[in-house]
Structure formats: C-alpha cells, structure tokens
Amino acid sequence: MKFAYYPxxxxxxxxxxxxxSMERTAKILGFELQELEDWxxxxxxxxxxxxxxxxxxxxxxNLAIAEKTGMSMxxxxxxxYSRHRHAEHAIQHDPEMKKKIEQVLDMELQGTSExxxxxxILAHKIGADEIAxxxxxxLTTMKAACYYGCLLVRPVEHTGFDDAxxxxxxxxxxxxxxxxxxxxxxxxECCGAAMVTSRPDVGNPMLYRVLKDAKESGAECIVTAxxxxxxxxxxxxxxxxxxxxxxxxxxxxxxxELLAIACGDxxxxxxxxxxxxxxxxxLQTVKVRAAEAKVAAEKAAAEAAAKAKEKAEAVARAKxxxxxxxxxxxxxxxEPDQKKIEAFKTALTKNxxxxxxxxxxxxxxxxxxxxxxxxxxxxxxxxxxAADMEKAKKAADAFVTAELKKQGDCQx
Amino acid sequence: MDLxxxxxxxxxxxxxxxxxxxxxxxxxxxxxxxxxKCTAGCPAAFxxxxxxxxxxxxxxxxxxxxxxxxxxxxxxxxxxxxxxRCPRGxxxxxxxxxxxRQALQQxxxxxxxxxxxxxxxxxxxNFGRAFEAGLLxxxxxxxxxxxxxxxxxxxxxxxxxxGILPERxxxxxxxxxxxxxxxxxxxxx
Numbered sequence: 038m039k040f041a042y043y044p045x046x047x048x049x050x051x052x053x054x055x056x057x058s059m060e061r062t063a064k065i066l067g068f069e070l071q072e073l074e075d076w077x078x079x080x081x082x083x084x085x086x087x088x089x090x091x092x093x094x095x096x097x098x099n100l101a102i103a104e105k106t107g108m109s110m111x112x113x114x115x116x117x118y119s120r121h122r123h124a125e126h127a128i129q130h131d132p133e134m135k136k137k138i139e140q141v142l143d144m145e146l147q148g149t150s151e152x153x154x155x156x157x158i159l160a161h162k163i164g165a166d167e168i169a170x171x172x173x174x175x176l177t178t179m180k181a182a183c184y185y186g187c188l189l190v191r192p193v194e195h196t197g198f199d200d201a202x203x204x205x206x207x208x209x210x211x212x213x214x215x216x217x218x219x220x221x222x223x224x225x226e227c228c229g230a231a232m233v234t235s236r237p238d239v240g241n242p243m244l245y246r247v248l249k250d251a252k253e254s255g256a257e258c259i260v261t262a263x264x265x266x267x268x269x270x271x272x273x274x275x276x277x278x279x280x281x282x283x284x285x286x287x288x289x290x291x292x293x294e295l296l297a298i299a300c301g302d303x304x305x306x307x308x309x310x311x312x313x314x315x316x317x318x319x320l321q322t323v324k325v326r327a328a329e330a331k332v333a334a335e336k337a338a339a340e341a342a343a344k345a346k347e348k349a350e351a352v353a354r355a356k357x358x359x360x361x362x363x364x365x366x367x368x369x370x371x372e373p374d375q376k377k378i379e380a381f382k383t384a385l386t387k388n389x390x391x392x393x394x395x396x397x398x399x400x401x402x403x404x405x406x407x408x409x410x411x412x413x414x415x416x417x418x419x420x421x422x423a424a425d426m427e428k429a430k431k432a433a434d435a436f437v438t439a440e441l442k443k444q445g446d447c448q449x
Numbered sequence: 450m451d452l453x454x455x456x457x458x459x460x461x462x463x464x465x466x467x468x469x470x471x472x473x474x475x476x477x478x479x480x481x482x483x484x485x486k487c488t489a490g491c492p493a494a495f496x497x498x499x500x501x502x503x504x505x506x507x508x509x510x511x512x513x514x515x516x517x518x519x520x521x522x523x524x525x526x527x528x529x530x531x532x533x534r535c536p537r538g539x540x541x542x543x544x545x546x547x548x549x550r551q552a553l554q555q556x557x558x559x560x561x562x563x564x565x566x567x568x569x570x571x572x573x574x575n576f577g578r579a580f581e582a583g584l585l586x587x588x589x590x591x592x593x594x595x596x597x598x599x600x601x602x603x604x605x606x607x608x609x610x611x612g613i614l615p616e617r618x619x620x621x622x623x624x625x626x627x628x629x630x631x632x633x634x635x636x637x638x
Binding site: 046047049050051053075076077078080081082083084085086087088089090091094095098137140141142143186187188191192193201202225226227229231232234235236238239240242243246272273311313 | 473492493495496523524526527528529530532533540542546547549550553559561562564565566567569570572573577578579580581582585588598601604605608609610611612616618619620623624626627628630631632634635
C-alpha cells in the first residue's frame with residue numbers, strides 16, 4: 038500500500054510529534070508514504086473566510102499534483118483533510134466551479150484525486166485485526182477519550198468515512214491497541230482551535246468543556262488525530278486550568294503515537310517528551326497496570342484450569358467408584374451443594390420478601406409465603422433451590438396453597 | 450426595548466445581495482422552518498449576539514445588512530455541526546462563510562479575525578506554506594498585542610516546534626499567481 042503524503046504546515050512545526058509518529062506508524066504497519074512534490078499550504082480557515090475561489094484553488098494545486106501520481110493522498114491534519122475534500126467535492130460535482138479553478142491554476146484537472154484521513158486508512162484499509170497483530174505492549178487499562186473534533190467527520194457529504202455523531206474509527210483502533218475507549222459526549226464537539234487566537238473569550242470555554250467532559254466521563258487521557266486539536270488541548274491546557282480554576286492533568290496523544298508505542302516504540306522515538314502536559318508518566322502507569330493485569334489474568338486462567346482439572350478428576354473418580362458402589366458418587370455430587378444450601382437459608386431468613394418473589398410470581402401469594410416461612414420450610418426450600426429451581430417453585434406454590442387452605446378452614 | 454423588528458418589503462438590492470450569498474453558499478434560507486436545532490448544537494452560540502437560527506431568520510426577512518453586521522458570523526468556528534444536523538438541509542456553516550466574505554468585501558469586519566486571516570494568507574502568498582512563528586508575530590504586532598501568548602513562545606522553541614525561517618516552496622510564483630488570478634476572477638462571486 039502506497040500513498041501520496043501531504044504532511045501540512047504543522048507536521049514539522051507545532052505538530053512535530055504527529056509527523057514523527059506518522060512515519061513510524063507507516064513503517065510498523067507496512068504502508069509507504071511518498072511526500073507530495075512541492076506541495077503548498079491549503080489556506081485553512083483563513084482561506085475560506087476570505088475568498089471562496091482561492092480557498093478551493095489552493096488545495097486544488099496539490100490535488101493536481103496528487104492525481105498525476107495515481108495514488109490516494111493521505112493527510113494527517115484534519116483541517117488540511119477538510120480543505121482538500123472540499124476542493125475535491127467542488128471539482129467533481131460543480132462543473133462551473135471546476136472550470137474557474139482550472140483557470141486560476143492555469144492547468145486542467147482530471148478530478149481523479151482522493152484525499153484520505155489516517156483514521157480511514159487505519160480502520161478501513163488496514164483494519165483492527167492487522168493492527169492488533171502488531172501490538173507488542175498492549176495499552177490494557179488505558180482509559181482513552183477518542184476525540185474526533187469537527188473537521189474529520191463533517192460535513193458528511195465531503196468526509197463520509199465515519200458516523201458524524203458517534204464516530205468509531207478511532208475507537209476501533211484504540212481497542213485494537215488494547216485500550217478502553219470510553220463513551221463520552223464531546224467526541225465531535227469543536228474545541229475552538231480556530232477561535233483561541235483571535236477570540237479567546239469564545240475559544241476558551243469551548244476548550245474547557247471538552248476537557249471537562251472527558252474528565253467527568255472517566256477518561257485518563259484524550260486521543261486525537263488533528264494537530265490543531267492537539268495544540269489547543271495540550272499547549273493551552275495549563276492556561277485553561279488557571280482560568281477556570283480546575284486541574285485536569287489530562288495527557289493528550291496522537292493516535293499514531295500510541296500505535297507506535299503499543300507496537301514497541303520508545304517514547305522518545307515519537308516525541309512524547311515534547312508535549313506540554315506531561316505525557317510520559319501516564320504511559321508508564323499504563324505499562325505497570327497492564328503488566329499487573331496480565332499477571333492477574335494469567336493467575337485467574339491458571340486457577341480456572343486447575344479447578345477444571347480437579348473437577349474432571351473428581352468426575353472420573355466418581356465414575357470409577359460408581360461401578361462398585363453408588364454411595365460415594367452421591368457424596369461427590371452433594372458436596373459442593375451444601376454451601377449453596379446454606380447461602381439460600383441465610384438469604385431466605387434475612388431477606389424473605391426478595392427471595393420469595395423469585396419463587397412465587399403473584400405478589401399476594403408471595404406475601405403469604407414470606408410471612409409464614411418457618412425453619413422447616415426454609416430448610417426445605419433452600420435445599421430445593423440449590424438443586425432445582427423449578428422444583429423449589431412448585432414446593433413454594435404448594436406451601437402457599439396449603440396455607441390458604443389452612444386459613445380457609447379456620448374461617449369456615 | 451427594541452425587540453420588535455419593523456418589517457418593510459425587501460428592496461431589490463437586498464434581494465440581490467441575499468441571492469448572491471445564497472448562491473455562493475449553495476443553499477437556500479427559505480428551506481429553514483426555524484426549529485432551532487442549529488442553535489441548540491452550536492458550541493459558540495453562547496457568545497453570539499444572534500444565534501444561528503436568528504441569523505437565518507434575519508436573512509429570511511431580507512434584513513441582510515443586519516445579519517452582515519452581526520458579531521455572530523465572526524464567532525462561528527466553522528465546525529459544521531449546524532449543517533450536519535439541519536433537518537431541512539440548510540448549509541448554515543456555508544452561509545456563515547459566505548457572509549464573512551461578503552462582510553469582508555464591505556469592510557464590516559471583526560478586526561482581529563481579519564488581521565489573523567490576512568497574516569496567514571500573506572505567508573502562503575509569499576512562501577507557499579504557512580509559517581507559524583512568523584504568523585503569530587505578525588498577528589500580534591498588527592493587532593497591537595505584542596506580548597500575547599508570549600509565555601507559550603519559548604516552550605514551543607525549546608520543544609523544537611517552531612521553525613526559525615519560513616519554508617519556501619519551488620512553486621512560489623505559481624502560488625502567487627493563484628492569488629492574483631483568484632482575485633481577478635472575483636472569487637467571491
């Protein structure tokens with residue numbers, strides 16, 4: 038698999054870790070990235086805020102170069118992705134606009150380019166199974182809020198590789214890496230990255246809400262696939278904590294960083310130490326917890342296996358013994374039930390209403406039984422419940438009928 | 450209280466302007482039945498003078514000048530939640546976009562946002578790529594707030610996240626021509 042690679046202006050600047058980890062991700066998963074020759078900036082938000090034709094023509098120059106390579110073009114940045122998809126959409130669906138763009142570029146466009154996001158590649162073109170197969174240090178016990186933000190999933194007619202309200206591609210990747218992808222409500226809410234520079238009064242509350250919801254939903258870190266979200270959530274987090282007087286200490290990761298680390302990379306290889314919010318310690322914590330979870334899981338598995346073996350041996354012994362005498366066989370079968378019977382006895386004594394309700398459906402009849410339980414009946418019911426629930430129900434029913442009859446007799 | 454709007458029929462100029470904005474946005478405001486779903490989901494509505502639904506209503510009533518003067522169009526973060534959720538298929542985000550450009554042409558503009566955009570595009574026009582450090586510096590200087598975000602500058606450098614010089618692409622002239630031709634062709638049409 039080979040892609041034309043459009044790194045975007047942040048990949049060796051503010052989003053340097055994204056660039057580093059993207060290269061590692063490609064290498065680990067075995068796809069090739071060939072940087073697009075002499076690419077230009079897509080114009081981002083400033084472009085479409087200023088001039089529509091310009092905002093389509095700037096990415097169209099890159100698309101023209103990409104379509105000559107015959108490869109799909111992958112861009113890690115959500116904003117670059119969005120702008121190129123917009124231009125692609127116009128070129129393919131608006132002949133009048135296509136003509137104008139061609140005039141501005143002074144070249145003809147085939148309209149055959151295809152811009153793809155890294156999430157699309159990971160979840161659909163490679164797939165969770167193949168990713169999981171490459172994992173060496175699973176991120177077991179990591180509680181990750183997968184954050185898609187706005188431009189990766191909207192507008193649907195331009196993106197369309199995932200659900201716009203509850204996208205799953207990143208969740209699928211994180212689960213393949215062994216992490217827990219928590220459910221939360223700000224998955225696709227805008228973090229306000231476009232606003233924090235020019236209108237911090239608008240951008241800051243937007244950012245605060247994303248961080249707060251992640252924390253309240255039980256996330257221990259946020260995962261992103263957008264360098265603008267990263268810059269905003271990571272670099273500006275300390276400022277938000279100060280402004281809103283609330284500590285988050287929420288490490289932010291690129292999905293590609295976590296993929297590389299789960300597949301055996303060192304933190305330094307993907308630039309974890311370059312983050313603003315300390316992000317290395319949490320990865321260490323996850324490593325320790327994952328190791329503990331592994332030991333616990335192995336121990337539980339060993340215990341279960343031992344138990345199964347013991348049981349099988351007991352059955353074998355009982356079978357062998359059963360040929361000579363019936364008695365030991367009964368003992369072997371009755372042995373574990375004694376505990377159950379005791380448990381049912383206690384429950385019936387302490388919590389008669391609740392337990393009786395399990396045996397008698399009709400509430401009125403259940404009440405009669407609950408108020409007339411004595412030691413003898415409890416013993417009988419407990420024994421039956423441990424052995425066969427159906428029989429216990431029948432017995433309970435019989436007790437009620439007998440009780441009713443008794444009461445009726447008295448009235449007569 | 451000046452809540453009521455005295456309506457008079459939209460003038461020809463207003464109708465023309467609205468038609469232009471709608472065409473550029475590729476959508477029609479008459480589709481909107483004012484359910485308010487756009488406003489409900491808008492993450493920036495809290496800061497707006499007219500929330501998205503009301504902006505659309507202004508346009509429906511032909512009060513396009515008032516809509517163009519609304520602070521809302523500069524508060525919109527272009528996150529597209531409104532367009533994605535509109536049950537009538539109105540592309541509100543695209544309308545906001547078209548209105549920003551229209552307001553820019555008329556000089557009705559949030560100065561800071563416009564300064565940021567100008568600085569950003571200046572970079573691309575001259576180097577072919579955005580130059581983050583130069584961009585922020587230029588923006589801060591032109592808006593008279595030279596020390597804004599200064600506490601973030603040094604840590605950015607020590608982390609190797611800021612280039613000292615802009616990257617220049619070979620096709621700089623090509624890109625410059627794209628800017629010139631787009632302007633000449635009246636990109637806002």
